[in-house]
Amino acid sequence: MSAADPKTLAERSEEIYRDYEFTTVRRWKERTGGLAIGYMPIYVPRELLHAQGCLPVGILGGGDDLEIIRGDAFYQSYICHIPRSTIELGLNGSLDCLDGMLFPAICDVIRNLSGIWKLKFPDKLSRYLDVPQVFEPELGGMFYRHELEELASELERRGAKPLEPEALRESIRVFNENRALVREVYDLRIREPWKVPSAELYVLMRAGLVLPVEEFTAMLREYLDGVRADEDRKPMDQARILLTGSFCEQPPLGLIKTLERAGCYIVDDDLVQIHRWLLHDIPEDGDPMDRLVQAFLDDSMESPTRYIDERGKGKELVERVEGSRAEGVIFCAPSFCDPALLDQPMVVKAVEKAGIPWTAFKYAENNGQFQVIREQAGTFADSIKLWSGV
Numbered sequence: 540m541s542a543a544d545p546k547t548l549a550e551r552s553e554e555i556y557r558d559y560e561f562t563t564v565r566r567w568k569e570r571t572g573g574l575a576i577g578y579m580p581i582y583v584p585r586e587l588l589h590a591q592g593c594l595p596v597g598i599l600g601g602g603d604d605l606e607i608i609r610g611d612a613f614y615q616s617y618i619c620h621i622p623r624s625t626i627e628l629g630l631n632g633s634l635d636c637l638d639g640m641l642f643p644a645i646c647d648v649i650r651n652l653s654g655i656w657k658l659k660f661p662d663k664l665s666r667y668l669d670v671p672q673v674f675e676p677e678l679g680g681m682f683y684r685h686e687l688e689e690l691a692s693e694l695e696r697r698g699a700k701p702l703e704p705e706a707l708r709e710s711i712r713v714f715n716e717n718r719a720l721v722r723e724v725y726d727l728r729i730r731e732p733w734k735v736p737s738a739e740l741y742v743l744m745r746a747g748l749v750l751p752v753e754e755f756t757a758m759l760r761e762y763l764d765g766v767r768a769d770e771d772r773k774p775m776d777q778a779r780i781l782l783t784g785s786f787c788e789q790p791p792l793g794l795i796k797t798l799e800r801a802g803c804y805i806v807d808d809d810l811v812q813i814h815r816w817l818l819h820d821i822p823e824d825g826d827p828m829d830r831l832v833q834a835f836l837d838d839s840m841e842s843p844t845r846y847i848d849e850r851g852k853g854k855e856l857v858e859r860v861e862g863s864r865a866e867g868v869i870f871c872a873p874s875f876c877d878p879a880l881l882d883q884p885m886v887v888k889a890v891e892k893a894g895i896p897w898t899a900f901k902y903a904e905n906n907g908q909f910q911v912i913r914e915q916a917g918t919f920a921d922s923i924k925l926w927s928g929v
């Protein structure tokens with residue numbers, strides 16, 4: 540059998556990610572009768588939802604397709620865009636297929652959104668998922684385990700299966716398999732970025748937010764086979780860039796394409812972060828709930844939404860620059876994103892100390908004009924090519 544065409548897979552993925560009717564989710568519900576549970580960025584324990592027979596559905600706002608009619612009325616003008624478009628999706632019926640929403644603790648905006656959700660959709664499950672900022676097992680671990688047990692009970696009251704340890708162990712295994720393939724495709728992009736264009740990788744990861752994990756895993760396998768077999772993908776003289784700051788509200792796809800067309804290979808990024816939030820596999824032995832909790836405490840990505848103490852802000856980014864052999868950093872954050880923009884000066888300090896070139900701009904998920912960004916990114920890529928290492 541010949542390998543699947545990666546472009547066709549990317550086109551299919553883009554259709555899925557732009558489908559605000561959530562057709563794949565509706566079909567899954569018809570097929571299984573299970574609960575579909577939406578979640579906001581960045582991290583939720585998808586393994587637990589899966590073990591209870593639920594479909595985790597990542598909701599990352601409305602992108603550049605959605606006209607905001609009522610969503611603006613809920614937020615001041617100096618707040619980022621993602622809560623407006625999420626409310627809009629709720630009010631226009633797009634999210635009717637969801638039986639509930641989880642709002643992980645990221646920032647005050649998401650906390651407020653969880654409150655608005657409770658008021659507007661009182662019959663649906665709506666839960667603010669508090670995650671620990673203290674990482675000792677006997678403190679943060681106990682707290683987080685309690686949160687997860689409460690979540691499991693609430694899901695069960697809504698009709699999900701009870702949480703059984705063996706089912707959770709199996710779900711951990713299923714997600715480990717998926718994470719391994721995600722790592723493989725990102726590693727391939729570091730080695731041969733011309734094989735894995737970031738615009739393609741992005742839509743694939745977005746589709747993976749709404750598809751059942753088993754289907755997403757099969758899709759990743761097909762994609763990897765396809766790009767490895769595709770001999771038409773040749774290297775070009777592009778600057779290797781690490782893109783950071785886009786961990787919550789996502790940039791429009793056009794912005795990612797613009798960066799690539801402006802001469803950048805994006806070799807690492809923060810986009811659709813949940814697929815890479817845990818850095819390694821979760822051990823499949825021992826008590827599975829303990830393992831899930833421990834993985835969050837010890838093996839999560841460093842993020843502006845997590846407390847970072849003695850290591851200091853920016854060290855992890857410098858390590859990622861080294862690990863991905865990036866030649867420069869683009870700080871690319873949503874307008875008015877407090878976690879990203881408050882961290883940025885501290886991270887810039889570390890990046891400058893390490894002698895890494897950088898530039899910065901902001902976006903909103905519904906931006907449609909990229910000319911200025913194209914010129915800025917193009918100049919940045921050219922300056923790296925001309926002067927880096929001189």
Ligand code: SF4
Nearest residue numbers: 619646787788876877
């Ligand atoms: S984009 Fe930033 S400020 Fe807005 S909800 Fe996300 S983390 Fe919070």
